[in-house]
Amino acid sequence: MNRRHFLLTAPTVALGAASLPATALAAPAVITSSTQLLPRRGKGPRIVICGGGWGGMTAARYLRELIPDSDVVLLERNPTFWSGPMSNKWLVDIVDTDFLNHDMLHPANKYGYTLVNTNVMGVERDKKIVRTAHGTIDYDYLILSGGIRNAYDAWFGDDVGAAEYTRTHFPNAYEPNSEMLQLKKKFKDFKGGTIVMNLPPPPHRCPPSPYERACLMAWYYKVNNIPAKIIILDPKPMVAPIGEGYRAAFRELYPDIITHVPNATVKEVDPYNKHIKTTAGDFDFDHAVLMPPHQAADMVWQAGLIGTGPDGKPNGWADIDPRFFTANADEDVYVVGDAMGMVSEQFGHYPKSAHVANAIGKIVAKNIAERVEGKDVTPVLPDNLCYMMVNGDPQEEISVEFEYELDPNGMVLQTQIDMDVRTNDLVALDFAWIKGRFDDFLF
Ligand SMILES: Cc1cc2nc3c(=O)[nH]c(=O)nc-3n(C[C@H](O)[C@H](O)[C@H](O)COP(=O)(O)OP(=O)(O)OC[C@H]3O[C@@H](n4cnc5c(N)ncnc54)[C@H](O)[C@@H]3O)c2cc1C
Numbered sequence: 001m002n003r004r005h006f007l008l009t010a011p012t013v014a015l016g017a018a019s020l021p022a023t024a025l026a027a028p029a030v031i032t033s034s035t036q037l038l039p040r041r042g043k044g045p046r047i048v049i050c051g052g053g054w055g056g057m058t059a060a061r062y063l064r065e066l067i068p069d070s071d072v073v074l075l076e077r078n079p080t081f082w083s084g085p086m087s088n089k090w091l092v093d094i095v096d097t098d099f100l101n102h103d104m105l106h107p108a109n110k111y112g113y114t115l116v117n118t119n120v121m122g123v124e125r126d127k128k129i130v131r132t133a134h135g136t137i138d139y140d141y142l143i144l145s146g147g148i149r150n151a152y153d154a155w156f157g158d159d160v161g162a163a164e165y166t167r168t169h170f171p172n173a174y175e176p177n178s179e180m181l182q183l184k185k186k187f188k189d190f191k192g193g194t195i196v197m198n199l200p201p202p203p204h205r206c207p208p209s210p211y212e213r214a215c216l217m218a219w220y221y222k223v224n225n226i227p228a229k230i231i232i233l234d235p236k237p238m239v240a241p242i243g244e245g246y247r248a249a250f251r252e253l254y255p256d257i258i259t260h261v262p263n264a265t266v267k268e269v270d271p272y273n274k275h276i277k278t279t280a281g282d283f284d285f286d287h288a289v290l291m292p293p294h295q296a297a298d299m300v301w302q303a304g305l306i307g308t309g310p311d312g313k314p315n316g317w318a319d320i321d322p323r324f325f326t327a328n329a330d331e332d333v334y335v336v337g338d339a340m341g342m343v344s345e346q347f348g349h350y351p352k353s354a355h356v357a358n359a360i361g362k363i364v365a366k367n368i369a370e371r372v373e374g375k376d377v378t379p380v381l382p383d384n385l386c387y388m389m390v391n392g393d394p395q396e397e398i399s400v401e402f403e404y405e406l407d408p409n410g411m412v413l414q415t416q417i418d419m420d421v422r423t424n425d426l427v428a429l430d431f432a433w434i435k436g437r438f439d440d441f442l443f
Contacts, residue, residue: 035135038114044069045372048130048139050120050299052076052104053176054084054354055337056145057441058361060113066369072113073139075120075132080104081442082176084206085354086434088213089389091184092220100180102442120146123303125330141368144305144318145336145361146297148175148205148352151316154293155269166271170290174205186287187217192226193286196276198233198266203317203349204294205338208400211239211246212388213289218254219392230257231285233264233278242388245398245420249390294352296339305329307341317341317349322412323379325364334364344412351384351402358437359383381405381412387430390422397426 040046047063049056052074060074081102089095108115122131123144129136150172152163173183195217199210214230221228239246239260250258264280274285295316300306305327307319318335319328322343327333335341337357342348350356359382370377384402389395399419407413419426 037116037118037132037135037137038073040138041071041114042069044071045140045368046071046073046138047141047143047368048137049074049143049145050123050130051144051146051297051337052078052081052115053145053147053337053357054437054441055147055357055361056143057081057104057107058358059143059145059336059365061107061111061441062362062365063368064111064113066365067372070372073137074108074113074115075118075130075137076104076115077117077119078177079117082180083354083434083438084174084176084209085437087173087176087180088209088216090180091187091213092216092392094216094389094392094395102438107442120299121302123299123333125303125333128332140332141371142303142333143336143364144297144299144303144333144339145357146299147338148294149297150175150291151293151295155266162269162271166269166290166292169271170288172289172291174291174294183289187220190226190228190287192228194229194231194284195287195289196231196233196283196285197289198264198276198278198291199235200291200293201235201265203352204291205352206354206386207351208241208246208386208388210289210291211242212390214258215246215249215254215388215390216392218257221257222254223393228257229259230254231283232258232260233266233276233280233283234260234262235265235279237262241400241416242398242418242420245388245418245422246390248420249398249422253391294338296335296341300335300339303327303330303333305333305335315341323381323406323410324367324377325360334368336360336364344414346411347414350382350404351386353384353386354437355384355386355433356382358440361441379406385433387426387433389427389430394424395427396422396424397430398422399426399429 049060060072063072081104083100090100119133129138156162171179171182173180214232261280264278266278268277276283296318300318305318306314309315318339318341320335320340325334338352363380367377381404387397387399389397401417403415405413
Protein backbone atom coordinates (compact mmCIF):
# COMPACT_ATOMS: atom_id res chain seq x y z
CA MET A 1 0.00 0.00 0.00
CA ASN A 2 1.64 3.26 -1.02
CA ARG A 3 1.19 6.54 0.77
CA ARG A 4 -1.36 7.80 -1.71
CA HIS A 5 -3.52 4.72 -1.27
CA PHE A 6 -3.45 5.12 2.46
CA LEU A 7 -4.30 8.79 2.53
CA LEU A 8 -7.04 8.85 -0.03
CA THR A 9 -9.60 6.16 0.03
CA ALA A 10 -12.45 6.60 -2.38
CA PRO A 11 -14.73 3.69 -3.14
CA THR A 12 -15.68 4.49 -6.70
CA VAL A 13 -13.80 7.58 -7.64
CA ALA A 14 -10.69 8.73 -9.43
CA LEU A 15 -8.20 8.64 -6.57
CA GLY A 16 -9.65 5.45 -5.24
CA ALA A 17 -6.84 3.13 -6.24
CA ALA A 18 -7.12 -0.23 -7.90
CA SER A 19 -9.05 0.66 -11.05
CA LEU A 20 -6.64 3.39 -12.15
CA PRO A 21 -3.26 3.25 -13.86
CA ALA A 22 -0.36 3.92 -11.54
CA THR A 23 0.40 7.25 -13.19
CA ALA A 24 -3.03 8.56 -12.29
CA LEU A 25 -2.26 7.86 -8.66
CA ALA A 26 1.07 9.62 -8.56
CA ALA A 27 1.09 12.34 -5.94
CA PRO A 28 2.30 15.81 -6.95
CA ALA A 29 6.03 16.26 -6.29
CA VAL A 30 5.22 18.65 -3.46
CA ILE A 31 1.93 18.74 -1.63
CA THR A 32 1.16 22.26 -0.45
CA SER A 33 -1.93 23.56 1.21
CA SER A 34 -3.13 24.84 -2.19
CA THR A 35 -2.82 21.51 -4.01
CA GLN A 36 -6.29 20.48 -5.14
CA LEU A 37 -7.16 17.40 -3.14
CA LEU A 38 -9.79 15.66 -5.26
CA PRO A 39 -11.52 16.27 -8.57
CA ARG A 40 -15.29 16.40 -8.38
CA ARG A 41 -17.19 13.27 -9.16
CA GLY A 42 -20.57 13.19 -10.86
CA LYS A 43 -22.93 16.04 -11.54
CA GLY A 44 -24.53 16.25 -8.12
CA PRO A 45 -23.63 18.63 -5.31
CA ARG A 46 -20.39 18.19 -3.45
CA ILE A 47 -20.84 18.02 0.29
CA VAL A 48 -17.67 18.10 2.35
CA ILE A 49 -17.89 16.84 5.93
CA CYS A 50 -15.10 17.83 8.33
CA GLY A 51 -14.82 15.31 11.15
CA GLY A 52 -15.68 11.62 10.93
CA GLY A 53 -17.05 10.93 14.37
CA TRP A 54 -20.60 10.17 15.40
CA GLY A 55 -22.20 13.14 13.66
CA GLY A 56 -20.03 13.25 10.53
CA MET A 57 -20.18 9.56 9.67
CA THR A 58 -23.95 9.51 10.16
CA ALA A 59 -24.39 12.52 7.88
CA ALA A 60 -22.15 10.92 5.23
CA ARG A 61 -24.24 7.74 5.11
CA TYR A 62 -27.60 9.50 4.89
CA LEU A 63 -26.47 12.11 2.36
CA ARG A 64 -25.40 9.34 0.00
CA GLU A 65 -28.75 7.60 0.45
CA LEU A 66 -30.93 10.70 0.14
CA ILE A 67 -28.98 12.39 -2.68
CA PRO A 68 -27.73 9.46 -4.80
CA ASP A 69 -25.75 11.64 -7.23
CA SER A 70 -24.02 13.59 -4.44
CA ASP A 71 -20.24 13.71 -4.11
CA VAL A 72 -19.78 13.28 -0.36
CA VAL A 73 -16.25 13.67 1.00
CA LEU A 74 -15.48 12.95 4.66
CA LEU A 75 -12.26 14.45 6.06
CA GLU A 76 -11.01 12.78 9.24
CA ARG A 77 -7.62 13.06 10.95
CA ASN A 78 -7.78 9.79 12.90
CA PRO A 79 -6.98 6.59 11.00
CA THR A 80 -9.74 4.73 12.86
CA PHE A 81 -12.96 5.50 14.70
CA TRP A 82 -12.98 5.62 18.52
CA SER A 83 -16.28 5.66 20.37
CA GLY A 84 -16.80 7.82 23.46
CA PRO A 85 -19.89 5.82 24.46
CA MET A 86 -18.82 2.59 26.15
CA SER A 87 -15.29 3.94 26.70
CA ASN A 88 -15.76 4.07 30.49
CA LYS A 89 -16.73 0.39 30.41
CA TRP A 90 -13.68 -0.29 28.25
CA LEU A 91 -11.49 1.47 30.83
CA VAL A 92 -12.41 -1.20 33.40
CA ASP A 93 -12.39 -4.09 30.90
CA ILE A 94 -16.15 -4.65 30.66
CA VAL A 95 -15.78 -4.36 26.87
CA ASP A 96 -12.59 -4.80 24.85
CA THR A 97 -10.77 -2.46 22.46
CA ASP A 98 -12.38 -4.00 19.37
CA PHE A 99 -15.74 -2.93 20.77
CA LEU A 100 -14.72 0.75 20.67
CA ASN A 101 -12.21 1.10 17.88
CA HIS A 102 -13.41 0.55 14.31
CA ASP A 103 -12.32 0.61 10.71
CA MET A 104 -13.67 3.61 8.78
CA LEU A 105 -13.10 2.25 5.27
CA HIS A 106 -15.87 -0.30 5.56
CA PRO A 107 -18.70 2.26 5.97
CA ALA A 108 -17.12 4.54 3.31
CA ASN A 109 -17.18 1.67 0.81
CA LYS A 110 -20.58 0.40 1.89
CA TYR A 111 -22.33 3.76 1.59
CA GLY A 112 -20.23 5.15 -1.27
CA TYR A 113 -18.63 8.27 0.15
CA THR A 114 -14.99 9.31 -0.13
CA LEU A 115 -12.95 9.12 3.05
CA VAL A 116 -9.79 11.21 3.25
CA ASN A 117 -7.45 10.71 6.19
CA THR A 118 -6.23 14.26 6.72
CA ASN A 119 -6.19 17.19 9.11
CA VAL A 120 -8.55 20.10 8.40
CA MET A 121 -6.51 23.26 8.77
CA GLY A 122 -8.75 26.08 7.58
CA VAL A 123 -12.03 27.03 5.98
CA GLU A 124 -12.34 29.85 3.46
CA ARG A 125 -16.06 30.40 3.24
CA ASP A 126 -15.80 33.24 0.72
CA LYS A 127 -14.19 30.80 -1.75
CA LYS A 128 -16.12 27.76 -0.48
CA ILE A 129 -12.96 25.74 0.11
CA VAL A 130 -11.53 23.75 2.99
CA ARG A 131 -7.78 23.66 3.49
CA THR A 132 -6.32 20.39 4.68
CA ALA A 133 -2.85 19.02 5.34
CA HIS A 134 -3.01 17.47 1.85
CA GLY A 135 -4.46 20.33 -0.16
CA THR A 136 -7.70 22.21 -0.72
CA ILE A 137 -11.15 20.91 -1.51
CA ASP A 138 -14.13 22.90 -2.75
CA TYR A 139 -17.73 22.38 -1.68
CA ASP A 140 -21.34 23.33 -2.35
CA TYR A 141 -22.39 22.49 1.20
CA LEU A 142 -20.09 22.10 4.17
CA ILE A 143 -20.73 20.19 7.40
CA LEU A 144 -18.52 20.90 10.40
CA SER A 145 -18.64 17.96 12.79
CA GLY A 146 -15.30 18.19 14.56
CA GLY A 147 -16.61 17.68 18.09
CA ILE A 148 -14.78 19.46 20.89
CA ARG A 149 -11.38 20.75 21.82
CA ASN A 150 -9.80 20.86 25.27
CA ALA A 151 -9.25 24.55 26.01
CA TYR A 152 -6.09 24.19 28.11
CA ASP A 153 -5.34 27.86 27.44
CA ALA A 154 -8.12 28.73 29.93
CA TRP A 155 -5.81 27.27 32.61
CA PHE A 156 -2.35 27.94 31.25
CA GLY A 157 -2.63 30.87 28.82
CA ASP A 158 0.21 30.67 26.31
CA ASP A 159 2.17 28.12 28.35
CA VAL A 160 1.90 25.24 25.88
CA GLY A 161 4.49 23.27 27.86
CA ALA A 162 2.18 23.13 30.90
CA ALA A 163 -0.76 22.22 28.67
CA GLU A 164 1.15 19.40 27.00
CA TYR A 165 2.52 18.15 30.33
CA THR A 166 -1.04 18.04 31.70
CA ARG A 167 -2.43 16.31 28.62
CA THR A 168 0.24 13.62 28.65
CA HIS A 169 0.54 13.07 32.41
CA PHE A 170 -3.13 13.47 33.35
CA PRO A 171 -5.04 12.58 30.17
CA ASN A 172 -8.82 12.77 30.10
CA ALA A 173 -9.50 11.14 26.70
CA TYR A 174 -12.61 13.22 26.03
CA GLU A 175 -11.45 13.67 22.45
CA PRO A 176 -11.63 10.33 20.65
CA ASN A 177 -8.09 9.24 19.78
CA SER A 178 -5.17 7.25 21.13
CA GLU A 179 -5.26 9.34 24.32
CA MET A 180 -7.74 6.69 25.41
CA LEU A 181 -4.87 4.19 25.56
CA GLN A 182 -2.80 6.56 27.69
CA LEU A 183 -5.71 7.09 30.08
CA LYS A 184 -6.14 3.35 30.48
CA LYS A 185 -2.44 2.70 31.02
CA LYS A 186 -2.26 5.32 33.76
CA PHE A 187 -5.43 3.97 35.33
CA LYS A 188 -4.09 0.42 35.35
CA ASP A 189 -0.65 1.50 36.64
CA PHE A 190 -2.16 3.27 39.66
CA LYS A 191 -1.24 1.51 42.89
CA GLY A 192 -3.11 3.67 45.40
CA GLY A 193 -3.54 7.19 46.73
CA THR A 194 -5.72 10.18 45.85
CA ILE A 195 -7.11 10.75 42.37
CA VAL A 196 -8.64 14.10 41.54
CA MET A 197 -11.13 14.23 38.68
CA ASN A 198 -12.55 17.61 37.75
CA LEU A 199 -15.58 18.31 35.59
CA PRO A 200 -15.37 21.14 33.06
CA PRO A 201 -17.83 24.00 33.48
CA PRO A 202 -21.06 23.43 31.53
CA PRO A 203 -21.69 23.04 28.68
CA HIS A 204 -19.33 20.10 28.20
CA ARG A 205 -19.24 16.76 26.39
CA CYS A 206 -21.56 14.08 27.82
CA PRO A 207 -22.47 15.63 31.19
CA PRO A 208 -23.22 12.36 33.07
CA SER A 209 -20.12 10.50 31.84
CA PRO A 210 -17.47 11.83 34.29
CA TYR A 211 -19.59 10.51 37.17
CA GLU A 212 -19.92 7.16 35.38
CA ARG A 213 -16.15 7.07 35.00
CA ALA A 214 -15.69 7.80 38.72
CA CYS A 215 -18.12 5.01 39.65
CA LEU A 216 -16.49 2.41 37.41
CA MET A 217 -12.98 3.38 38.52
CA ALA A 218 -14.14 3.11 42.15
CA TRP A 219 -15.70 -0.29 41.45
CA TYR A 220 -12.45 -1.51 39.87
CA TYR A 221 -10.33 -0.28 42.78
CA LYS A 222 -12.77 -1.81 45.27
CA VAL A 223 -12.75 -5.29 43.73
CA ASN A 224 -8.99 -5.23 43.18
CA ASN A 225 -8.24 -3.99 46.72
CA ILE A 226 -6.38 -0.91 45.50
CA PRO A 227 -6.47 1.75 48.23
CA ALA A 228 -7.78 4.67 46.19
CA LYS A 229 -9.73 7.81 47.00
CA ILE A 230 -11.47 9.63 44.15
CA ILE A 231 -12.30 13.30 44.62
CA ILE A 232 -14.76 14.67 42.06
CA LEU A 233 -14.39 18.42 41.70
CA ASP A 234 -17.68 19.66 40.28
CA PRO A 235 -18.28 23.30 39.35
CA LYS A 236 -22.05 22.73 39.61
CA PRO A 237 -23.87 23.07 42.96
CA MET A 238 -25.09 19.46 42.72
CA VAL A 239 -24.64 16.25 40.75
CA ALA A 240 -26.61 16.44 37.49
CA PRO A 241 -28.07 14.89 35.41
CA ILE A 242 -29.39 11.71 37.13
CA GLY A 243 -28.31 13.35 40.39
CA GLU A 244 -30.24 11.10 42.78
CA GLY A 245 -29.07 7.94 41.00
CA TYR A 246 -25.44 8.99 41.17
CA ARG A 247 -25.65 10.22 44.76
CA ALA A 248 -27.13 6.86 45.78
CA ALA A 249 -24.29 5.04 43.98
CA PHE A 250 -21.62 7.19 45.65
CA ARG A 251 -23.27 6.73 49.07
CA GLU A 252 -24.26 3.06 48.90
CA LEU A 253 -21.53 1.50 46.72
CA TYR A 254 -18.41 3.62 47.19
CA PRO A 255 -18.74 5.51 50.52
CA ASP A 256 -15.04 5.13 51.34
CA ILE A 257 -13.78 5.85 47.86
CA ILE A 258 -15.74 8.68 46.16
CA THR A 259 -16.07 12.20 47.55
CA HIS A 260 -18.12 14.65 45.50
CA VAL A 261 -17.19 18.30 46.02
CA PRO A 262 -19.80 20.76 44.65
CA ASN A 263 -19.17 24.41 43.63
CA ALA A 264 -15.55 23.51 42.85
CA THR A 265 -14.60 25.65 39.88
CA VAL A 266 -10.94 25.28 38.97
CA LYS A 267 -8.91 28.44 39.66
CA GLU A 268 -5.38 27.18 39.12
CA VAL A 269 -3.66 23.92 38.17
CA ASP A 270 -0.05 23.09 39.02
CA PRO A 271 0.50 19.81 37.17
CA TYR A 272 4.18 19.60 38.09
CA ASN A 273 3.53 19.69 41.86
CA LYS A 274 0.18 17.87 41.56
CA HIS A 275 -1.88 20.60 43.13
CA ILE A 276 -5.18 22.13 42.13
CA LYS A 277 -6.91 25.24 43.50
CA THR A 278 -10.69 25.54 43.27
CA THR A 279 -13.45 27.77 44.61
CA ALA A 280 -14.23 24.94 47.09
CA GLY A 281 -10.68 24.54 48.41
CA ASP A 282 -7.25 23.34 47.35
CA PHE A 283 -6.31 19.71 46.71
CA ASP A 284 -3.11 17.67 46.35
CA PHE A 285 -3.25 14.52 44.27
CA ASP A 286 -1.22 11.44 43.41
CA HIS A 287 -2.94 11.10 40.07
CA ALA A 288 -5.63 13.07 38.25
CA VAL A 289 -7.99 13.10 35.30
CA LEU A 290 -7.88 16.77 34.39
CA MET A 291 -10.46 18.37 32.14
CA PRO A 292 -10.07 21.96 31.04
CA PRO A 293 -13.16 23.75 29.63
CA HIS A 294 -14.57 22.24 26.45
CA GLN A 295 -15.11 24.33 23.32
CA ALA A 296 -16.11 23.68 19.72
CA ALA A 297 -13.34 22.08 17.65
CA ASP A 298 -10.71 24.31 16.01
CA MET A 299 -12.39 24.06 12.59
CA VAL A 300 -15.38 26.13 13.80
CA TRP A 301 -13.00 28.85 14.96
CA GLN A 302 -11.12 28.64 11.65
CA ALA A 303 -14.41 29.08 9.79
CA GLY A 304 -15.18 32.21 11.82
CA LEU A 305 -18.44 30.75 13.10
CA ILE A 306 -18.03 30.97 16.87
CA GLY A 307 -20.80 32.84 18.68
CA THR A 308 -20.36 35.66 21.14
CA GLY A 309 -21.58 35.97 24.72
CA PRO A 310 -23.32 38.94 26.35
CA ASP A 311 -19.85 40.43 27.00
CA GLY A 312 -19.10 40.40 23.26
CA LYS A 313 -16.36 37.80 23.70
CA PRO A 314 -16.31 34.40 21.88
CA ASN A 315 -18.56 31.98 23.77
CA GLY A 316 -16.64 28.94 22.48
CA TRP A 317 -19.44 27.29 20.45
CA ALA A 318 -20.84 27.49 16.92
CA ASP A 319 -23.46 30.16 16.35
CA ILE A 320 -26.27 28.19 14.67
CA ASP A 321 -29.92 28.33 13.73
CA PRO A 322 -31.58 26.12 16.40
CA ARG A 323 -34.10 24.56 13.99
CA PHE A 324 -32.07 24.05 10.80
CA PHE A 325 -28.48 23.65 12.15
CA THR A 326 -27.05 26.06 9.60
CA ALA A 327 -24.46 28.60 10.72
CA ASN A 328 -26.18 31.94 11.31
CA ALA A 329 -23.48 33.62 9.22
CA ASP A 330 -23.58 31.14 6.30
CA GLU A 331 -26.55 29.04 5.23
CA ASP A 332 -24.35 26.68 3.20
CA VAL A 333 -22.45 25.60 6.31
CA TYR A 334 -24.03 23.19 8.81
CA VAL A 335 -22.75 22.32 12.26
CA VAL A 336 -23.47 18.85 13.62
CA GLY A 337 -22.82 17.33 17.05
CA ASP A 338 -21.03 18.64 20.11
CA ALA A 339 -19.66 21.76 18.38
CA MET A 340 -23.19 23.20 18.12
CA GLY A 341 -23.88 26.27 20.22
CA MET A 342 -26.93 27.43 22.11
CA VAL A 343 -30.31 26.37 20.72
CA SER A 344 -32.77 27.47 23.41
CA GLU A 345 -33.34 30.16 26.02
CA GLN A 346 -34.91 27.43 28.17
CA PHE A 347 -32.04 24.96 28.42
CA GLY A 348 -29.12 26.36 26.43
CA HIS A 349 -27.32 23.63 24.45
CA TYR A 350 -28.50 20.22 23.34
CA PRO A 351 -26.74 17.59 25.48
CA LYS A 352 -23.35 17.01 23.89
CA SER A 353 -23.95 13.33 23.29
CA ALA A 354 -23.39 10.74 20.60
CA HIS A 355 -27.14 10.11 20.49
CA VAL A 356 -27.79 13.76 19.60
CA ALA A 357 -24.86 13.90 17.13
CA ASN A 358 -26.23 10.81 15.37
CA ALA A 359 -29.75 12.27 15.27
CA ILE A 360 -28.58 15.67 13.96
CA GLY A 361 -26.36 13.97 11.35
CA LYS A 362 -29.52 12.40 9.91
CA ILE A 363 -31.59 15.56 10.20
CA VAL A 364 -28.97 17.67 8.44
CA ALA A 365 -28.69 15.11 5.62
CA LYS A 366 -32.47 15.34 5.20
CA ASN A 367 -32.39 19.15 5.31
CA ILE A 368 -29.70 19.33 2.61
CA ALA A 369 -31.57 16.79 0.45
CA GLU A 370 -34.73 18.92 0.67
CA ARG A 371 -32.78 22.00 -0.38
CA VAL A 372 -31.16 20.17 -3.29
CA GLU A 373 -34.63 19.10 -4.46
CA GLY A 374 -35.83 22.70 -4.21
CA LYS A 375 -38.29 21.91 -1.41
CA ASP A 376 -39.00 23.85 1.77
CA VAL A 377 -37.02 22.43 4.65
CA THR A 378 -39.21 21.07 7.44
CA PRO A 379 -37.62 21.42 10.89
CA VAL A 380 -37.05 18.17 12.77
CA LEU A 381 -35.64 18.05 16.31
CA PRO A 382 -33.49 15.33 17.91
CA ASP A 383 -34.11 13.35 21.07
CA ASN A 384 -31.50 12.16 23.56
CA LEU A 385 -30.88 9.05 25.61
CA CYS A 386 -27.86 8.12 27.75
CA TYR A 387 -27.26 4.98 29.79
CA MET A 388 -24.63 5.12 32.53
CA MET A 389 -23.14 2.14 34.35
CA VAL A 390 -22.59 2.72 38.08
CA ASN A 391 -21.73 -0.81 39.24
CA GLY A 392 -19.59 -3.47 37.57
CA ASP A 393 -20.74 -6.52 39.53
CA PRO A 394 -23.65 -6.93 39.42
CA GLN A 395 -23.78 -4.70 36.37
CA GLU A 396 -26.26 -1.90 37.07
CA GLU A 397 -27.11 1.27 35.18
CA ILE A 398 -29.11 4.46 35.46
CA SER A 399 -30.21 6.60 32.53
CA VAL A 400 -31.49 9.95 31.32
CA GLU A 401 -33.81 10.75 28.46
CA PHE A 402 -34.61 14.11 26.85
CA GLU A 403 -37.48 15.05 24.56
CA TYR A 404 -37.73 18.21 22.49
CA GLU A 405 -40.56 20.21 20.94
CA LEU A 406 -41.05 23.61 19.37
CA ASP A 407 -43.33 26.07 21.17
CA PRO A 408 -45.66 28.30 19.11
CA ASN A 409 -42.95 31.00 18.99
CA GLY A 410 -40.41 28.59 17.51
CA MET A 411 -38.45 28.13 20.75
CA VAL A 412 -37.07 24.63 21.43
CA LEU A 413 -38.34 23.22 24.75
CA GLN A 414 -36.77 20.31 26.64
CA THR A 415 -38.27 17.68 28.94
CA GLN A 416 -35.78 15.66 31.02
CA ILE A 417 -36.58 12.24 32.49
CA ASP A 418 -34.03 10.80 34.96
CA MET A 419 -34.06 7.06 35.73
CA ASP A 420 -32.40 7.14 39.15
CA VAL A 421 -33.00 3.55 40.26
CA ARG A 422 -30.00 1.48 39.23
CA THR A 423 -30.95 -1.79 37.61
CA ASN A 424 -29.52 -4.59 35.52
CA ASP A 425 -32.42 -4.21 33.04
CA LEU A 426 -30.88 -1.01 31.68
CA VAL A 427 -27.63 -2.83 30.85
CA ALA A 428 -29.32 -4.86 28.11
CA LEU A 429 -30.98 -1.70 26.78
CA ASP A 430 -27.61 0.07 26.75
CA PHE A 431 -25.95 -2.70 24.70
CA ALA A 432 -28.96 -2.77 22.36
CA TRP A 433 -28.66 1.02 22.00
CA ILE A 434 -24.98 0.93 21.02
CA LYS A 435 -25.54 -1.93 18.59
CA GLY A 436 -28.37 0.00 16.95
CA ARG A 437 -26.21 3.14 16.62
CA PHE A 438 -23.15 1.29 15.28
CA ASP A 439 -25.39 -0.55 12.79
CA ASP A 440 -26.63 2.85 11.67
CA PHE A 441 -23.32 4.29 10.45
CA LEU A 442 -20.38 1.94 11.11
CA PHE A 443 -21.16 -1.67 10.24
C1 LIG B 1 -16.14 8.92 28.41
C2 LIG B 1 -17.26 9.27 27.46
C3 LIG B 1 -18.46 8.62 27.57
C4 LIG B 1 -19.52 8.96 26.71
N1 LIG B 1 -20.69 8.27 26.81
C5 LIG B 1 -21.73 8.58 25.98
C6 LIG B 1 -22.93 7.83 26.03
O1 LIG B 1 -23.07 6.86 26.79
N2 LIG B 1 -23.94 8.19 25.21
C7 LIG B 1 -23.82 9.24 24.34
O2 LIG B 1 -24.77 9.52 23.61
N3 LIG B 1 -22.66 9.97 24.27
C8 LIG B 1 -21.63 9.66 25.06
N4 LIG B 1 -20.44 10.37 24.96
C9 LIG B 1 -20.36 11.58 24.13
C10 LIG B 1 -20.04 11.32 22.68
O3 LIG B 1 -18.81 10.65 22.53
C11 LIG B 1 -19.97 12.64 21.91
O4 LIG B 1 -21.06 13.44 22.26
C12 LIG B 1 -19.97 12.39 20.42
O5 LIG B 1 -18.78 11.73 20.05
C13 LIG B 1 -20.15 13.68 19.63
O6 LIG B 1 -20.06 13.43 18.26
P1 LIG B 1 -19.35 14.48 17.29
O7 LIG B 1 -19.52 13.94 15.93
O8 LIG B 1 -19.83 15.84 17.59
O9 LIG B 1 -17.83 14.45 17.74
P2 LIG B 1 -16.78 13.26 17.65
O10 LIG B 1 -17.47 11.94 17.73
O11 LIG B 1 -15.73 13.59 18.64
O12 LIG B 1 -16.19 13.38 16.19
C14 LIG B 1 -15.42 14.48 15.81
C15 LIG B 1 -14.38 13.99 14.82
O13 LIG B 1 -13.76 15.10 14.19
C16 LIG B 1 -12.40 14.80 14.04
N5 LIG B 1 -11.66 16.05 13.91
C17 LIG B 1 -11.60 17.07 14.79
N6 LIG B 1 -10.82 18.05 14.31
C18 LIG B 1 -10.38 17.64 13.09
C19 LIG B 1 -9.54 18.21 12.11
N7 LIG B 1 -8.97 19.42 12.29
N8 LIG B 1 -9.30 17.53 10.98
C20 LIG B 1 -9.85 16.30 10.78
N9 LIG B 1 -10.64 15.70 11.69
C21 LIG B 1 -10.92 16.37 12.82
C22 LIG B 1 -12.05 14.03 15.30
O14 LIG B 1 -10.87 13.25 15.13
C23 LIG B 1 -13.28 13.17 15.49
O15 LIG B 1 -13.17 11.92 14.87
C24 LIG B 1 -19.35 10.01 25.76
C25 LIG B 1 -18.12 10.65 25.66
C26 LIG B 1 -17.08 10.29 26.48
C27 LIG B 1 -15.76 10.98 26.33
